[in-house]
Amino acid sequence: MLNFIGMKNTIAERIADFLKNFPPFDQLSKEDLYAIAQVVTITYLERDNLVYAVGETLHDKFYIIHKGAIALTKDINAKVETIDRFDEGDVFGLRPLFAKENYATNAVTEEESILYGIPLVTFKPLITRNKAVVDFLIESFASNTENPFSKEIHGSLYEHRLEVLANDKELFELQPVRYIKKVITAKANTKIKDIALLMQKHHIGSILIEADMIPVGIVTDVDLRNKVITGAYPIDTEVQHIMSAPVLCYPKGVSISQAQLTMMKHNISHLCITADGTPNSKIIGVISQNDINVMRGSNPTVLMKAIKRSQSTKQLKHIRKKIMVLLKGFVQQNIPLTQTSKIIFELNDATIKRIIERCIVKMGQQPPVKFAWMSMGSQGRKEQLLQTDQDNAIVFENVDAEELEDVRAYFLLLSKKVNKRLNEVGFDFCPADIMAKNPKWCLSLDEWKLQFNHWTSNTGDDEILLSSIFFDFDITYGDANLTSQLSDHIFDITKNNHMFLSKLAASALRSASPLGFFRRFLVEKDGEYKDFFDIKKRAITPIVDAGRLFALSNQIKNINNTAERFEKMAEIFPANEELYLSCSYASKALLKFRTKHGLLHNDNGRFIEIAALSKEEKMKLKRCFNTIAQIQESIKLKYNLSNFK
Amino acid sequence: MRLWNFNKKTYPDFWEAYLHHFEKKEKKTLDSSRFVALDCETTGFDFYIDRILSIGAVSILKNEIAVADSLEIYVKQTHFNPDSVPIHGILQHGKLAKCSEETAIKQFLKYIEDAVLVAHHARFDIIMINAALKRMGLPNLKNKVIDTMDLYANTRIKSNFIDQNAHYSLDEIAEAYAINLMDRHTAPGDALIAALIFLKTTALLKKSKFFKLERYFLKSTMF
Numbered sequence: 071m072l073n074f075i076g077m078k079n080t081i082a083e084r085i086a087d088f089l090k091n092f093p094p095f096d097q098l099s100k101e102d103l104y105a106i107a108q109v110v111t112i113t114y115l116e117r118d119n120l121v122y123a124v125g126e127t128l129h130d131k132f133y134i135i136h137k138g139a140i141a142l143t144k145d146i147n148a149k150v151e152t153i154d155r156f157d158e159g160d161v162f163g164l165r166p167l168f169a170k171e172n173y174a175t176n177a178v179t180e181e182e183s184i185l186y187g188i189p190l191v192t193f194k195p196l197i198t199r200n201k202a203v204v205d206f207l208i209e210s211f212a213s214n215t216e217n218p219f220s221k222e223i224h225g226s227l228y229e230h231r232l233e234v235l236a237n238d239k240e241l242f243e244l245q246p247v248r249y250i251k252k253v254i255t256a257k258a259n260t261k262i263k264d265i266a267l268l269m270q271k272h273h274i275g276s277i278l279i280e281a282d283m284i285p286v287g288i289v290t291d292v293d294l295r296n297k298v299i300t301g302a303y304p305i306d307t308e309v310q311h312i313m314s315a316p317v318l319c320y321p322k323g324v325s326i327s328q329a330q331l332t333m334m335k336h337n338i339s340h341l342c343i344t345a346d347g348t349p350n351s352k353i354i355g356v357i358s359q360n361d362i363n364v365m366r367g368s369n370p371t372v373l374m375k376a377i378k379r380s381q382s383t384k385q386l387k388h389i390r391k392k393i394m395v396l397l398k399g400f401v402q403q404n405i406p407l408t409q410t411s412k413i414i415f416e417l418n419d420a421t422i423k424r425i426i427e428r429c430i431v432k433m434g435q436q437p438p439v440k441f442a443w444m445s446m447g448s449q450g451r452k453e454q455l456l457q458t459d460q461d462n463a464i465v466f467e468n469v470d471a472e473e474l475e476d477v478r479a480y481f482l483l484l485s486k487k488v489n490k491r492l493n494e495v496g497f498d499f500c501p502a503d504i505m506a507k508n509p510k511w512c513l514s515l516d517e518w519k520l521q522f523n524h525w526t527s528n529t530g531d532d533e534i535l536l537s538s539i540f541f542d543f544d545i546t547y548g549d550a551n552l553t554s555q556l557s558d559h560i561f562d563i564t565k566n567n568h569m570f571l572s573k574l575a576a577s578a579l580r581s582a583s584p585l586g587f588f589r590r591f592l593v594e595k596d597g598e599y600k601d602f603f604d605i606k607k608r609a610i611t612p613i614v615d616a617g618r619l620f621a622l623s624n625q626i627k628n629i630n631n632t633a634e635r636f637e638k639m640a641e642i643f644p645a646n647e648e649l650y651l652s653c654s655y656a657s658k659a660l661l662k663f664r665t666k667h668g669l670l671h672n673d674n675g676r677f678i679e680i681a682a683l684s685k686e687e688k689m690k691l692k693r694c695f696n697t698i699a700q701i702q703e704s705i706k707l708k709y710n711l712s713n714f715k
Numbered sequence: 716m717r718l719w720n721f722n723k724k725t726y727p728d729f730w731e732a733y734l735h736h737f738e739k740k741e742k743k744t745l746d747s748s749r750f751v752a753l754d755c756e757t758t759g760f761d762f763y764i765d766r767i768l769s770i771g772a773v774s775i776l777k778n779e780i781a782v783a784d785s786l787e788i789y790v791k792q793t794h795f796n797p798d799s800v801p802i803h804g805i806l807q808h809g810k811l812a813k814c815s816e817e818t819a820i821k822q823f824l825k826y827i828e829d830a831v832l833v834a835h836h837a838r839f840d841i842i843m844i845n846a847a848l849k850r851m852g853l854p855n856l857k858n859k860v861i862d863t864m865d866l867y868a869n870t871r872i873k874s875n876f877i878d879q880n881a882h883y884s885l886d887e888i889a890e891a892y893a894i895n896l897m898d899r900h901t902a903p904g905d906a907l908i909a910a911l912i913f914l915k916t917t918a919l920l921k922k923s924k925f926f927k928l929e930r931y932f933l934k935s936t937m938f
Contacts, residue, residue, distance in 0.1 A: 078787055078789075078812070079782075079785065079787055079903070080771070080787060080901050080903040080904060081771075081773065081782055081785060081787075081903050081904070081907050082782055082785075084904070085782065107782065108782060108783060109782060109783040110782045110783075111779045111780060111781050111782065111783075112779065112780035112782065112910075112911075113778065113779050113780075113914075114778070114911060114914035114915055114918065115918075116918050116919075137893075182915075184911070187779070490890070490893070493893060494893065499891060501871065501872045502872065
């Protein structure tokens with residue numbers, strides 16, 4: 071340390087402040103914590119980077135995640151399996167504390183992460199006499215199956231059931247059930263009325279009845295309904311008369327599928343976890359059907375419920391991860407893309423809505439006038455499957471000139487909160503700043519109308535690009551009147567605006583057919599993605615552009631989805647039905663292609679390695695490209711752009 | 716004019732010791748060189764009148780920030796500007812242990828050695844330090860300097876909708892990168908933010924085969 075005077079170390083103080091919230095650091099004295107904080111190392115890693123690999127020599131430290139998420143993986147039968155996942159506040163890489171052999175797992179960043187390294191030289195001497203710390207670390211090291219929950223979550227497991235989201239391992243069914251440890255119990259002689267009050271207070275549907283912590287019965291809201299409300303028992307009866315006994319008990323290692331089968335077999339919704347798995351030993355936890363449903367999460371309905379009930383951005387982030395698992399399942403099971411996109415769209419949409427709802431509450435003041443949150447680009451077209459960038463904007467009701475800036479200030483602040491949380495949940499910030507927090511895209515209805523007037527009358531390349539982003543807007547939250555007035559306006563000003571439409575047509579031909587000479591794929595020539603095929607730029611954008619052009623020139627309102635736009639075109643122009651329907655098909659096929667590759671490589675799927683494609687995949691892609699070439703040809707003819715290269 | 720008596724003049728030992736580190740002449744690289752991210756809080760923005768209040772710095776080696784290798788110095792003030800107190804929170808006779816400007820600079824030189832200096836809007840911090848060196852009769856810092864704003868600006872996409880000459884504040888970048896702004900406007904806090912921005916931007920930039928660290932070294936004529 072070179073802090074020779076006063077020894078003030080602001081950074082170390084801040085690190086200590088962070089560490090003290092998480093086990094095992096919460097068990098350390100202030101001085102010890104500070105001593106550790108002073109020697110911490112800070113590492114930043116991008117997504118999909120190794121912290122350490124199987125067989126690597128042990129580092130001289132272990133890690134706590136300050137930001138981000140880590141997966142521990144291992145090759146099992148030539149397949150990379152994820153053994154465990156960690157996020158903010160979790161410790162990992164504990165092997166050097168207990169063993170001498172090299173690392174037995176890979177630690178990979180699942181998101182970009184900031185890690186604090188805790189040097190063993192400083193840490194070890196401080197904890198050898200602290201049994202609580204040593205026990206915690208041994209337990210965490212020994213069981214890669216259980217995430218050390220943060221203290222904060224531990225304390226409130228029962229109230230915030232959503233936190234019990236299990237990690238989505240491959241063999242979900244065989245994972246041990248994660249049960250609730252803070253069990254609410256009552257004695258057998260408690261009055262039914264008091265039981266009901268207890269349930270109300272803790273927002274729970276069942277209460278274990280115990281004697282010396284041995285389970286003697288269980289009473290659920292179903293018992294109250296069937297035995298009390300029906301009038302069979304008065305509310306001052308002792309609960310032992312209506313409880314179910316004996317209680318079905320299991321030891322704590324019970325798997326999810328076993329727990330579920332038991333519940334189905336006995337038609338019950340709760341199981342008790344006891345020390346030895348019999349009703350003769352002490353209660354250590356309880357597991358409910360509802361918790362399993364949430365943990366399982368492979369069900370859109372459950373996810374939707376979870377989104378609506380979510381109380382923090384962190385919960386939403388967990389739920390978003392589940393949505394990705396769901397998407398993976400859909401793609402693997404070859405569920406038609408139309409259905410897949412609709413479900414994923416709804417879940418994304420609900421997530422954004424929930425964030426906006428919560429941010430309005432956080433503002434502490436209702437919006438001063440009506441407004442609408444518009445999602446643009448792929449989310450606006452309902453074509454966003456993988457998480458990509460957020461593109462959004464706000465339109466608010468017209469107000470008097472003197473109020474305008476105050477009103478805008480409210481919406482800018484709201485947008486800043488929403489944009490920030492969307493980013494936390496996994497929708498990256500738009501690199502071109504097309505976000506509602508940008509004052510250029512937080513406008514009143516009249517301002518928007520002027521903006522579109524400008525784009526469609528003084529049309530240069532930038533205006534075309536911007537209009538192509540903003541034309542595909544869809545309302546996500548707020549007053550639909552505003553957005554429909556805006557769409558009407560756009561159709562009004564583009565109708566018979568041949569100048570604009572032919573410029574839009576020319577821009578739809580920007581990327582020529584992706585097949586080059588000798589029908590070879592055109593790949594990127596330099597940069598990070600050299601020899602990769604840019605499916606977004608060369609295939610998806612051309613077909614999306616074409617769809618938008620046809621929608622505008624034929625006044626097809628309220629359809630943003632590219633496939634649906636072409637279906638509508640097929641309906642209006644039966645003569646060209648075949649071409650339009652193959653465009654519709656191609657747009658879906660390309661999107662599915664991108665999604666598949668994105669899931670495979672855990673990225674946005676934009677760049678595809680041609681060498682890694684199967685022959686069948688290549689054929690499929692080429693068929694899509696033929697369709698693109700045909701539709702581009704027809705645009706050239708229609709708009710007299712035959713000289714366009 | 717100064718050039719010809721530059722060699723004749725004898726400098727104090729600590730300056731000679733500092734210069735000694737530059738004799739190695741190793742090529743600076745991201746993976747092997749030591750970087751020092753720093754920030755100075757000052758009494759104001761005037762290079763002649765205003766003075767350094769505090770210097771905060773952390774070192775980066777092999778893409779890792781070492782908290783153990785950090786510096787935090789508070790300087791006794793001869794010049795006091797009450798207007799800047801609300802920003803940095805350092806009072807003229809506050810409780811923090813402080814040292815003289817000369818001691819602070821000595822400690823700073825001993826700490827930085829030949830590290831590449833990294834700061835946000837680096838020109839300001841370096842000129843402030845050079846002004847202090849000048850008051851001690853010493854020449855300018857010899858270290859290579861990188862401005863995190865240049866790094867960040869180069870990570871931005873080339874788009875007509877983004878002003879290519881825009882200036883990005885530390886707050887804006889930290890917000891874009893979701894970096895906590897807890898100790899903003901304390902020298903060590905801002906130094907840490909600059910260090911994190913350095914790690915993050917270089918991780919992005921070094922993916923390009925055209926990346927050259929030297930490209931980001933500021934010209935010494937800027938100071």
